[in-house]
Amino acid sequence: MSSKIRLGILGGGGDSLIGVLHRVASTMYDKYQVVGGVFSSNLKENIGFAKKIGLPTNRIYEDFDTLIAEELKRSENERMQVVSILTPNFLHFPMAKKLLENGFNVICEKPMTTTYAEAAILNEILKKAKTVFAVTYTYTGYPMIRQMREMIKNGALGNIQKVDAQYYQGWINPIIHDKSKRSSTWRLNPEKSGISCCIGDIGTHAFDMLEYVSGVKIESVLADLNYLYSDNKMDIDGTVLLRCSNNVKGVICASQIATGEENSFVVKVYGDKAGVKWEQENPNYLYLMQDGKPLQVFKPGHDYNSALSLDGTKLPPGHPEGIFDSMGNIYKGVAKAINKEPYNSGEFPTMIDGVRGMSFIEKAVESHQNGNVWVNIDTVD
Numbered sequence: 001m002s003s004k005i006r007l008g009i010l011g012g013g014g015d016s017l018i019g020v021l022h023r024v025a026s027t028m029y030d031k032y033q034v035v036g037g038v039f040s041s042n043l044k045e046n047i048g049f050a051k052k053i054g055l056p057t058n059r060i061y062e063d064f065d066t067l068i069a070e071e072l073k074r075s076e077n078e079r080m081q082v083v084s085i086l087t088p089n090f091l092h093f094p095m096a097k098k099l100l101e102n103g104f105n106v107i108c109e110k111p112m113t114t115t116y117a118e119a120a121i122l123n124e125i126l127k128k129a130k131t132v133f134a135v136t137y138t139y140t141g142y143p144m145i146r147q148m149r150e151m152i153k154n155g156a157l158g159n160i161q162k163v164d165a166q167y168y169q170g171w172i173n174p175i176i177h178d179k180s181k182r183s184s185t186w187r188l189n190p191e192k193s194g195i196s197c198c199i200g201d202i203g204t205h206a207f208d209m210l211e212y213v214s215g216v217k218i219e220s221v222l223a224d225l226n227y228l229y230s231d232n233k234m235d236i237d238g239t240v241l242l243r244c245s246n247n248v249k250g251v252i253c254a255s256q257i258a259t260g261e262e263n264s265f266v267v268k269v270y271g272d273k274a275g276v277k278w279e280q281e282n283p284n285y286l287y288l289m290q291d292g293k294p295l296q297v298f299k300p301g302h303d304y305n306s307a308l309s310l311d312g313t314k315l316p317p318g319h320p321e322g323i324f325d326s327m328g329n330i331y332k333g334v335a336k337a338i339n340k341e342p343y344n345s346g347e348f349p350t351m352i353d354g355v356r357g358m359s360f361i362e363k364a365v366e367s368h369q370n371g372n373v374w375v376n377i378d379t380v381d
């Protein structure tokens, strides 16, 4: 029998955005084998998709309740060991809850749930379940982001004094300006998406990223959001001021109406000795900026990089690492945790990161709704 980790997938069907990224990422280091799942709520589409990607259909289930019931009938050395949740947001909580309660490891897309209360419940369940739980803040898997984290941890910037993330997209323009389209997209429907679109979808990546690379904790936020139309209940743009630990301050600018922008996620951290900058659309370049010195550019795969960064590089320098590699690195870290091998805490985002992300979303919306006031992020353990 294969020693690969048996992976199930919920969502991520042929019509989805994120499914292919997870499937490719899971195979990248030969650690996982997809054995079944529920790719769609429509059984015919579900089975059709499984056949299309060459999966046997005996473990393709009608819904996630059936998946859990049938998988539990199998012996432990046949059962799915981990299940990835790639559905629209409102399904993350019921799926993750039931999976954890039944002893499965879970890889969950972000935002982790639709409310902070749900996230806090999952956190308590995980403490009892003691399984592995990862949240796919995908960009934390990039080798140059991992290098940024390690350089900051080792003091390359001195004392951190400012954090800044800009995440600009323009994809929602054709939807938001059309009344029928903006009322039929799940991302703009609070029942399916949660209370926020832009901050929930991409602001939360920025929040997690700043904490991941800088090591500072974001303690309170003041948000100014934009909804554009009175019948639209969901923000599609926002600026969030940040107050962090150690007197660090910063800003997150997120937008889905930044016309012409594709996926412009730019992360900057400044210390009293140096600053670093990274751009998702050119992810193989990490810039180190110092007063009075020439700009230094770090690239993946070179020996001067940290062990954490090099662990996520598969080929010699000069072979670009992209978004698939980044997700592949997160899956690799999760595989180590499932196999009880040693791993670096920076290898995958955890439940705590997911819960903090949900607090950020709710507090940013609360700040805006209460007239742009400072609101504290919940502390989580």
Ligand SMILES: NC(=O)c1ccc[n+]([C@@H]2O[C@H](COP(=O)([O-])OP(=O)(O)OC[C@H]3O[C@@H](n4cnc5c(N)ncnc54)[C@H](O)[C@@H]3O)[C@@H](O)[C@H]2O)c1
Binding pocket: 010, 011, 012, 013, 014, 015, 016, 017, 018, 019, 038, 039, 040, 041, 063, 064, 086, 087, 088, 089, 091, 109, 110, 111, 136, 137, 138, 201
């Ligand atoms: N990490 C990232 O950078 C990133 C990027 C994009 C999306 N996401 C997240 O991934 C999730 C999915 O986003 P998407 O853009 O792929 O959405 P999507 O609408 O493109 O795809 C959703 C998929 O879920 C399936 N689905 C719906 N209901 C289901 C059910 N009851 N059971 C099983 N499958 C069901 C649909 O058939 C579809 O295949 C969201 O939570 C989103 O926030 C994360």
